[in-house]
Amino acid sequence: xxxxxxxxxxxxxxxxxxxxxxxxLSSSNTGPTIEEESTEDDQDRAQKEQEEKLRKxxxxxxxxxxxxxxPMDFTGWTYLxxxxxxxxxxxxxxxAYEAFFSHYxxxxxxxxxxxxxxxxxxxxxxxxxxxxxxxxGIPLSVELWLHYINFFITEFSSDNNSKDRIKKLYxxxxxxxxxEFRSDKLWDSYIAWENMNGNLKAVTGIYERLIRTxxxxxxHHWDNYKRHINSHHPKEILxxxxxxxxxxxxxxxxxxxxxxxxxxxxxxxxLQVGDSMExxxxxxxxxxxxxxxEVKKVRVKYIESRETIFKQxxxxxxxxxxxxxxxxxxxxxxxxxxxxxxxxxxxxxxxEISQGNHTRIVILFERCMIACALYEDFWMKYAKYLEQHxxxxxxxxxxxxxxxxxxxxxxxxxxxxxxxxxQDNYPLARKILMxxxxxxxxxxMVCMRRISLERRSKNHEAAEDLFQSYxxxxxxxxxxxxxxxxxxxxxxxxxGDTERARKVLNDALQMDNANEKVFLQLLDVExxxxxxxxxxxxxxxxxxxxxxxxxxxxxxxxxxxxEFLEDFGTCIQKISEAYDEHQKLVKEANAKKKxxxxxxxxxxxxxxxxxxxxxxxxxxPPAPVDHNMPPLPPVGPPxxxxxxxxxxxxxxxxxxxxxxxxYPGYPYPAYPSGYxxxxx
Numbered sequence: 188x189x190x191x192x193x194x195x196x197x198x199x200x201x202x203x204x205x206x207x208x209x210x211x212l213s214s215s216n217t218g219p220t221i222e223e224e225s226t227e228d229d230q231d232r233a234q235k236e237q238e239e240k241l242r243k244x245x246x247x248x249x250x251x252x253x254x255x256x257x258p259m260d261f262t263g264w265t266y267l268x269x270x271x272x273x274x275x276x277x278x279x280x281x282x283a284y285e286a287f288f289s290h291y292x293x294x295x296x297x298x299x300x301x302x303x304x305x306x307x308x309x310x311x312x313x314x315x316x317x318x319x320x321x322x323x324g325i326p327l328s329v330e331l332w333l334h335y336i337n338f339f340i341t342e343f344s345s346d347n348n349s350k351d352r353i354k355k356l357y358x359x360x361x362x363x364x365x366x367e368f369r370s371d372k373l374w375d376s377y378i379a380w381e382n383m384n385g386n387l388k389a390v391t392g393i394y395e396r397l398i399r400t401x402x403x404x405x406x407h408h409w410d411n412y413k414r415h416i417n418s419h420h421p422k423e424i425l426x427x428x429x430x431x432x433x434x435x436x437x438x439x440x441x442x443x444x445x446x447x448x449x450x451x452x453x454x455x456x457x458l459q460v461g462d463s464m465e466x467x468x469x470x471x472x473x474x475x476x477x478x479x480x481e482v483k484k485v486r487v488k489y490i491e492s493r494e495t496i497f498k499q500x501x502x503x504x505x506x507x508x509x510x511x512x513x514x515x516x517x518x519x520x521x522x523x524x525x526x527x528x529x530x531x532x533x534x535x536x537x538x539e540i541s542q543g544n545h546t547r548i549v550i551l552f553e554r555c556m557i558a559c560a561l562y563e564d565f566w567m568k569y570a571k572y573l574e575q576h577x578x579x580x581x582x583x584x585x586x587x588x589x590x591x592x593x594x595x596x597x598x599x600x601x602x603x604x605x606x607x608x609x610q611d612n613y614p615l616a617r618k619i620l621m622x623x624x625x626x627x628x629x630x631x632m633v634c635m636r637r638i639s640l641e642r643r644s645k646n647h648e649a650a651e652d653l654f655q656s657y658x659x660x661x662x663x664x665x666x667x668x669x670x671x672x673x674x675x676x677x678x679x680x681x682x683g684d685t686e687r688a689r690k691v692l693n694d695a696l697q698m699d700n701a702n703e704k705v706f707l708q709l710l711d712v713e714x715x716x717x718x719x720x721x722x723x724x725x726x727x728x729x730x731x732x733x734x735x736x737x738x739x740x741x742x743x744x745x746x747x748x749x750e751f752l753e754d755f756g757t758c759i760q761k762i763s764e765a766y767d768e769h770q771k772l773v774k775e776a777n778a779k780k781k782x783x784x785x786x787x788x789x790x791x792x793x794x795x796x797x798x799x800x801x802x803x804x805x806x807x808p809p810a811p812v813d814h815n816m817p818p819l820p821p822v823g824p825p826x827x828x829x830x831x832x833x834x835x836x837x838x839x840x841x842x843x844x845x846x847x848x849x850y851p852g853y854p855y856p857a858y859p860s861g862y863x864x865x866x867x
Contacts, residue, residue: 246270247279258290261521268297277308292324292591293519293557295331302338311342322363327553329373332360336376350384361396366550368511371404378411387424390415398496401503403511409497413490421485430485437484506542510535519557532559536568545576560592563599570602581606589619595626601636613644631669638673642681650677664699671695672708679712688712701735706744719755732768742776745769 250270253263264287271279284301291297298321305314318335325331336356343349357377364370374397381389394412402408421430513531516524532555539551552569559565566588573580585603593599600623607616620637624630634657641650654674661667672695675688692709696702706727713724728748732741749769752762 247274254286259521261291264291268300272300272304275308277304277310280304288321288324290591291519291521292321293560295321295325295328295518298325298331299334302334306338306342314338315342325557326363327367327550327557329364329367329370332364332373333376336360340380353380365396366400366547367554368401368507369403369517371402371408374400374402374408387415387419388426391424398493398500401500401507405497405500405504412493416486416490420482421489425489429489433485433488434481437481437488506538507535510538514558517554517558519560521561524559524562529559529562532565533568540572548572556587563588563593563596566593566599567602570606574606578610589622595623597623597627597630597633601632604636604640608640608643613640616640629666631666634670635673638677642677647682651682664702667698668695668702668704671705675708675712679715685712685716696734703736703740706731706734706736710747721755721757724751724755725761738772738776738779742769742772745772 247270250263250267254260254267257263267283268287271283280301284297284304287297288294288301298317301321302314302317305311305317315338318331318338321331322328322335336353339356340353343352346352357380360373361377364373374393378390378393381387381393394408394415397408398405398412416424421433425433510531513527515528536548536551536555539548542548552572555565556569566584570581570584570588573584585599585606588599589596589603600619604616604619607613607619617637617640620633620640624633624637627633634653638650638653641647641653654670654677657670658667658674661670671691675691678684678691679688689709689712692705692712695705696709699705709727710724710731713719713727716723725748728744728751731744732748736744745765745768749762749765752765756762
C-alpha cells in the first residue's frame with residue numbers, strides 16, 4: 188500500500204514538472220503580451236505621425252519658398268493658400284494669409300475665406316477681427332461689408348444691444364462705401380433690415396439719403412421709395428415736424444376747409460348716397476387715422492417735394508453713366524488692364540475733379556486705386572490732387588503705394604521722397620530713397636537723388652561718401668564714368684576743390700584711356716578754372732590726342748584746341764604747330780573715309796560699274812553724328828594776316844564746309860534731359 192502511495196506521489200510530481208515546462212514553452216512561443224502590443228502600436232502611430240508631419244513641412248516649405256523668392260508671384264500665393272486651407276492647420280493658415288495680405292490687401296474674396304477659416308475652427312472673435320482688418324485695407328468693398336454684416340447678425344444677434352451694434356455697423360458701411368456707384372446691395376440690405384424690425388421712419392431716413400446718392404439702380408430705389416410712402420400712413424413714416432408741416436400746407440390750400448351750412452348732409456342722407464359711416468362718425472367713436480383724401484394729398488405733396496431731388500440725382504447719374512458702363516473690371520487683379528480701361532479711368536477722374544465735390548472725388552480715386560493698383564501714374568495723380576486738401580492724406584497714399592502695391596517702382600518713390608523733402612522731413616525722405624535702392628539696386632536716378640538730397644540739406648560729407656560708395660560698387664566702366672563725371676562736377680562746382688575733381692577724372696582715365704566723355708569733362712574742368720592755366724589745358728589736349736579715342740573725335744578736339752589757342756594762347760609757335768597737326772589729322776580722316784568707297788568700286792560687277800558711271804559721281808554719305816558729343820564752337824578760316832607767317836586756311840582742309848551755327852554755345856553746352864549727354 189505504501190508503495191502504491193509513493194508511486195502515485197511520484198507520478199503527480201512528474202506531472203507538475205511537465206505542466207510547468209509546457210507553460211514555459213507555450214509562453215515563449217505565443218508572442219508579446221497585450222501591454223507589449225499596445226506599446227508597439229503607439230510607436231508605429233507616432234512614427235507615422237512624424238513622417239506625415241515631415242511630409243507636410245516639406246511640401247509647405249516648398250510652397251513658401253516659391254513666394255519668398257518672388258513675392259509678386261500671385262499664382263504661387265494662391266497655391267500656398269489652397270494648400271494650407273486643405274491641411275486645415277489654423278497656425279499655418281494665419282501665417283499664410285497675413286503674408287499674402289501684406290502684398291495683396293485688395294483681394295476681398297480671400298478676406299472672406301480667412302474669416303470663414305477662423306469661424307470654422309470655432310473662433311468667432313478672431314473671424315470678426317479678420318473682417319475688421321480687411322475693411323481697413325479695402326473699405327470700399329461692398330461685398331466684404333455685406334459678408335461682415337451677415338456674419339455679425341448670425342453670430343452676435345443674441346447679445347445685449349445687438350440691434351444698436353448692427354445699426355452702427357450699417358452706418359459705418361454706408362459712411363465708407365455708400366457713395367460707391369455700385370453700392371445698391373448695401374443700401375437695400377440696410378432698408379430690408381430696418382423694415383424687418385418695423386422701423387418705418389428709419390427706412391424713410393435711409394431713402395432720403397439714397398435718393399441724393401448717384402448709384403447704378405437709382406430709378407429702382409426711387410420706385411421703392413414711392414411704394415414705401417404709399418403703403419404706410421404719413422404719420423408712421425415721417426417725423427412729426429415734417430408731417431404736421433405738410434398737413435398744414437394742404438389744409439391752408441383746401442377750398443373745402445370751411446363747410447357751409449347748406450352743404451351739410453345728415454347722417455341718414457350720407458348713408459343713402461353711399462358715404463362711409465366712418466367718415467361721418469362722431470369724433471372719438473372710431474380709431475381712424477384721419478381723412479383718407481387728406482392722407483392722399485399729404486403723400487402726393489411729399490412725393491412731389493422729392494421729385495426735384497430725384498431729378499437732380501438723375502442728372503448726376505447721367506454725367507457718370509458712360510464712364511461707369513465702360514468699367515469692365517472694377518475689382519483688383521494682377522493682370523494688366525486694357526488701354527481703353529486706363530483711358531476711361533483717367534477721363535472719369537478728370538471729369539469728377541472738374542465737378543469739384545471733394546468727397547466724391549476721393550471715393551472715385553479709391554475705386555480707381557483698387558482696379559489700377561499696379562499703375563503708379565494713378566497713385567501719383569491721387570497724391571497730387573490731395574496736396575491741396577490734406578498732407579496726411581498725401582502721405583497715406585504714397586505709403587500704401589510704395590510699401591504695399593509698388594515696392595519696386597522708382598518714380599512713385601522719388602515723388603514721395605520729394606514730397607517729404609518739401610515738408611522738411613529729411614529723415615523720412617532718406618529712408619524712402621534707401622528702401623527703393625535696396626529693392627531695385629543700381630538705378631542711377633535713385634543714387635543721384637540720394638546725393639542731391641544730402642547736398643540740398645548741406646550734408647556734404649554724406650554726399651561725398653555716397654559718391655565714393657557708388658564708385659566702389661560700380662561694376663561697369665559706363666557706370667564708373669557716369670559717377671566720376673558727376674563727382675568731379677560736384678567737387679569743382681559745389682565744394683570748390685578743382686584739384687580733387689582732376690584726380691577723380693584722372694583715376695577714371697586710368698581705367699579707360701579711350702573714354703571720350705571723361706576727357707571732355709576734364710577739358711571742362713580746365714576751362715572753368717579761374718584763371719585758365721594754358722599749360723594745363725594744352726596738356727589735357729595733348730593727352731587726349733595721344734589716347735585711343737576715335738580719329739573723328741580727335742579731329743573735333745584738335746579743332747577745339749585751335750579755338751582755345753586763338754582765344755587764350757600766348758605763343759604763336761604753339762598755334763602754328765597745332766594747325767599743322769590738325770591738317771595731318773584731317774587728311775588722315777579723309778583718307779579713311781575714301782578707302783571703303785574704293786574697295787566697294789573694285790568689288791562691283793562690271794554691269795554695276797557702268798550703271799554708276801552713267802548716273803554720275805557717287806556721293807559720299809556723311810559720317811554718322813554722335814548725338815552724345817557736346818557741341819563745339821564754329822571755327823572757320825581766319826583772315827589773311829602776315830603776322831602769323833602762314834597762308835589762309837582752305838575750307839576744304841576740314842573735310843567739309845562748316846555750317847554757320849554747327850557748334851553753338853561752347854564751353855557751356857546745353858545737356859538734354861535724361862542725361863543723354865552721357866548716354867544714360
